[in-house]
Structure formats: C-alpha cells, structure tokens
Amino acid sequence: MKQLIIVTGLSGSGKSIALRALEDSGYYCIDNLPATMLPSLSDHLTTVHHHLVAISIDSRSAAIESLPDNIALLKSQNVDTRVLYLESNVETLVKRFSETRRKHPLSKDTTTLAESIAYERELLGNLGSLGHVIDTSNLSANTLRGWVKDVVSSEHAGLTLLFTSFGFKHGIPLDADFVFDVRCLPNPHYDPNLRELTGKDEQIKAYLEVHDSVQEMLSDIRAFVEKWLPCFIMDNRGYLTVAIGCTGGQHRSVYMVEQLSQYFQSQQKVLTRHRELK
Structure with missing residues (x-):
C-alpha cells in the first residue's frame, strides 16, 4: 500500500x-x-x-x-x-x-x-x-x-499514546489532548544537590518515590488514561497526547512521563517527549 x-x-x-x-x-x-x-x-x-x-x-x-x-x-x-x-x-x-x-x-x-x-x-x-x-x-x-x-x-495502524513533559513557565503545549499539573508535588529544585539533575536520574526518582503524594498523583493519572484510552481507540484516533507539567519541566513532570511511558508501553504504542530537556 x-x-x-x-x-x-x-x-x-x-x-x-x-x-x-x-x-x-x-x-x-x-x-x-x-x-x-x-x-x-x-x-x-x-x-x-x-x-x-x-x-x-x-x-x-x-x-x-x-x-x-x-x-x-x-x-x-x-x-x-x-x-x-x-x-x-x-x-x-x-x-x-x-x-x-x-x-x-x-x-x-x-x-x-x-x-x-x-x-x-x-x-x-x-x-x-x-x-x-x-x-x-x-x-x-x-x-x-x-x-x-x-x-x-512508529507503527501506522492503531493509536499511538504520546506522553510529553513541559514547564508551565514556558507555556502549555498547544498539541496536548490532556494536561495534568504536578506543580503541587515536592520539588527537587530546592535541594542544591538535585537542582541540575532531571527526572531521568536515579537521585530524582529516589527523592520523589518516598512521597505518598507523588505516588497517589501518578496512580490517579494512570487510572484516568487507562479508563478513557479505549474510547479514543474506538474513535479511530491516530494519536493521544498527554502532557504533564511542572514549573520548569525538568524534574517532576519528566519523572511522571517516564513512569507513565514505562507502564503503558506493554499495552500500547508509546512515544515520549521532554520539551524542556535539551
């Protein structure tokens, strides 16, 4: 074809x-x-x-x-x-x-x-x-x-689930279907030893994973996407973009996107973007 x-x-x-x-x-x-x-x-x-x-x-x-x-x-x-x-x-x-x-x-x-x-x-x-x-x-x-x-x-048949992290101080992505705000979560930026790291680094993961609020937020977002994903698949959508934002787009949102991508990649085609990471 x-x-x-x-x-x-x-x-x-x-x-x-x-x-x-x-x-x-x-x-x-x-x-x-x-x-x-x-x-x-x-x-x-x-x-x-x-x-x-x-x-x-x-x-x-x-x-x-x-x-x-x-x-x-x-x-x-x-x-x-x-x-x-x-x-x-x-x-x-x-x-x-x-x-x-x-x-x-x-x-x-x-x-x-x-x-x-x-x-x-x-x-x-x-x-x-x-x-x-x-x-x-x-x-x-x-x-x-x-x-x-x-x-x-990416594969051309079916829906691709796209997770993107971003920083609110740089604006909300115009291509997002859903936007989740995680600025209420504990911020590693205020720890001088963690400030230059990103949500991909093990030290940031360890910092965030000990907080119940982080895991509760992650669970809620995951459950929301999981519940409504079949509806978008039935609607013959090619892509569903889920944007996760924190203040600068470096720590919390990156961590969330990485965790969500890892969870959903076993059941759906997944793309991952980190808008503010160079």
Missing part, C-alpha cells in the same frame, strides 16, 4: 523543516502542492516507484477547505493517508518572521503580522483534528526533525 503524509499548518511553524526530515527518512517529497490536485494524486501514486510520499499544503492553496473530503477520498482509494499539522503560538511566529524578515503569505498592506497569523489560524480551522499535531513553539530545528522522524517511525 502506498503511504502519503500531508504536512500542513501555520506559516512559520516549520513545514519546510518537517518535509526535509521526511525526505531524510526516505519519503518522496512534493512541496506546496495545491489542494485541488489531491483527488488526482492517487492515480499518480500508482505510476511512481516510491511507496512513501510526503507533500506540504499551506493556507494559500486553492480549495483548502476541501482538504478533509479529499483525504477521505484518498483513503477510500486504498492510500494510507496521514496528516501532520504544525502549530505554534503567536509570539513565536512573530519572532520568526521578524528574524527572517519574511513577509507572511497572507499579509496585506492593511493588516499587521499578528492579524495575518490570526486569520490563517481561522482559515485552517479544524485541520489539526485530521491527524497528529506538533506544537513547534520554542522548538529548535533539530528537535522538530527528531519529533517528525519519531512520528513516522
């Missing part, structure tokens, strides 16, 4: 980087394909020797609103079609456009950059619900490339 990945999302969110990462992973890539050409893409795919194809579609494409119907058509034609939607917060997008001195593709003489970004977000509507969303806010290019490769290297 041919496999097609459609990369879309906000301008400046990293679509070109994602497409290059897919090319490095063996995909035949087509940049900025008009959405109107999607219905005829199935016939083209049968004539090429590439089984892995990736295309990018942006908000300037004609008939972008028809993308969901065209994706459904491709799937009915036995093309394994996946959507990768890249998102980012306004502050990051404004900074990127300012640094590169590029003009936003939807900008006009009468609109500001922030207004153009808001209009594009509205124009793309619910396209993120068609597939896997990656929030690229404050991500380096290397990190984004790694995340994209992780997504495409």
Whole structure:
C-alpha cells in the first residue's frame, strides 16, 4: 500500500523543516502542492516507484477547505493517508518572521503580522483534528526533525499514546489532548544537590518515590488514561497526547512521563517527549 503524509499548518511553524526530515527518512517529497490536485494524486501514486510520499499544503492553496473530503477520498482509494499539522503560538511566529524578515503569505498592506497569523489560524480551522499535531513553539530545528522522524517511525495502524513533559513557565503545549499539573508535588529544585539533575536520574526518582503524594498523583493519572484510552481507540484516533507539567519541566513532570511511558508501553504504542530537556 502506498503511504502519503500531508504536512500542513501555520506559516512559520516549520513545514519546510518537517518535509526535509521526511525526505531524510526516505519519503518522496512534493512541496506546496495545491489542494485541488489531491483527488488526482492517487492515480499518480500508482505510476511512481516510491511507496512513501510526503507533500506540504499551506493556507494559500486553492480549495483548502476541501482538504478533509479529499483525504477521505484518498483513503477510500486504498492510500494510507496521514496528516501532520504544525502549530505554534503567536509570539513565536512573530519572532520568526521578524528574524527572517519574511513577509507572511497572507499579509496585506492593511493588516499587521499578528492579524495575518490570526486569520490563517481561522482559515485552517479544524485541520489539526485530521491527524497528529506538533506544537513547534520554542522548538529548535533539530528537535522538530527528531519529533517528525519519531512520528513516522512508529507503527501506522492503531493509536499511538504520546506522553510529553513541559514547564508551565514556558507555556502549555498547544498539541496536548490532556494536561495534568504536578506543580503541587515536592520539588527537587530546592535541594542544591538535585537542582541540575532531571527526572531521568536515579537521585530524582529516589527523592520523589518516598512521597505518598507523588505516588497517589501518578496512580490517579494512570487510572484516568487507562479508563478513557479505549474510547479514543474506538474513535479511530491516530494519536493521544498527554502532557504533564511542572514549573520548569525538568524534574517532576519528566519523572511522571517516564513512569507513565514505562507502564503503558506493554499495552500500547508509546512515544515520549521532554520539551524542556535539551
């Protein structure tokens, strides 16, 4: 079966980087394909020797609103079609456009950059619900490339459970389906001997595991995910993203994500991300 990945999302969110990462992973890539050409893409795919194809579609494409119907058509034609939607917060997008001195593709003489970004977000509507969303806010290019490769290297059938740690002081991930706040738990940051470590280190694990509140919180989150996971599987979701946040995203949230990933990996495909760890 041919496999097609459609990369879309906000301008400046990293679509070109994602497409290059897919090319490095063996995909035949087509940049900025008009959405109107999607219905005829199935016939083209049968004539090429590439089984892995990736295309990018942006908000300037004609008939972008028809993308969901065209994706459904491709799937009915036995093309394994996946959507990768890249998102980012306004502050990051404004900074990127300012640094590169590029003009936003939807900008006009009468609109500001922030207004153009808001209009594009509205124009793309619910396209993120068609597939896997990656929030690229404050991500380096290397990190984004790694995340994209992780997504495409995972099994393509069924649901992938994605656990991500983050720091609230850097903002809540835009791609999270569920967000859990663990800032109420004991914080290793206040111990000078533990401050530079992370939730992956044995000393941090030992510090957190002796506190009943930590184990109770971990048990409650695990039970919640375990209870509702079957509903998302029945809904034919490709990914379910569970975000765990503490203050800086270095100790408590990392520990929680590591423990949850270890627990669920025996029963589900699992990906793990630590947004604030370099």
